[in-house]
Amino acid sequence: MILRSVSEVMGTERDVRTPNWASRRLLLKSDGMGFSLHETTVYPGTETTICYANHLEAVFCVEGEGEVETVADGRIHPIRPGVVYALDRHDRHRLRAKTQLRLVCVFNPPLTGREVHDANGVYPLVEEPQREGAAWS
Ligand code: 9YT
Numbered sequence: 001m002i003l004r005s006v007s008e009v010m011g012t013e014r015d016v017r018t019p020n021w022a023s024r025r026l027l028l029k030s031d032g033m034g035f036s037l038h039e040t041t042v043y044p045g046t047e048t049t050i051c052y053a054n055h056l057e058a059v060f061c062v063e064g065e066g067e068v069e070t071v072a073d074g075r076i077h078p079i080r081p082g083v084v085y086a087l088d089r090h091d092r093h094r095l096r097a098k099t100q101l102r103l104v105c106v107f108n109p110p111l112t113g114r115e116v117h118d119a120n121g122v123y124p125l126v127e128e129p130q131r132e133g134a135a136w137s
Contacts, residue, residue: 002027002031002065005027006031006045009024009025010024012137019043019046020042020046020047020048021042021043022040023038023040023119024040024056025128029094029110029111030112031110034108035107035108035110036113037104037105037106038104038105038107039103039104040102041100041103042103043097044097044100045121046097047096048094049071049092050060050117051071051093053110054109054122056090056107057086057105057106057107057108058085058086058087058105059084059103059104060083061080061084061103063101063102064080064102065078065080065097066096066097066099068093068094068095069094071094072092079095096100112126117124
């Protein structure tokens with residue numbers, strides 16, 4: 001069993017900070033679960049345009065108020081605690097935080113932890129050797 005807390009991840013290489021958000025990677029590809037699991041804090045007043053061309057992401061809001069806009073159709077969906085949005089079509093979207101958002105994010109395939117958003121808000125696929133004995137390849 002893997003046991004890990006947000007507090008122990010803080011300040012390590014699993015704590016990724018950008019001007020708009022910080023992401024604490026609780027589970028990464030190297031943990032061998034087949035998905036990665038992050039707690040993401042999005043700073044109030046920010047707008048981030050993202051398109052995960054290589055990944056599926058589900059985002060569950062546990063704190064804060066904001067909205068997500070799907071760029072293709074201009075639809076705006078409110079984000080508040082208890083709401084999940086799942087980017088099942090690699091949707092280009094704009095995430096706006098009215099207040100600070102605390103989000104639980106799951107990625108498939110899992111992030112390795114070394115990805116950075118490119119100019120289009122895309123994470124590249126990064127190849128990394130699997131943990132020995134892990135069930136997923
Ligand atoms: C909600 C969102 O996608 N924010 C960008 C960061 C991402 N969740 C991550 O890398 O944890």
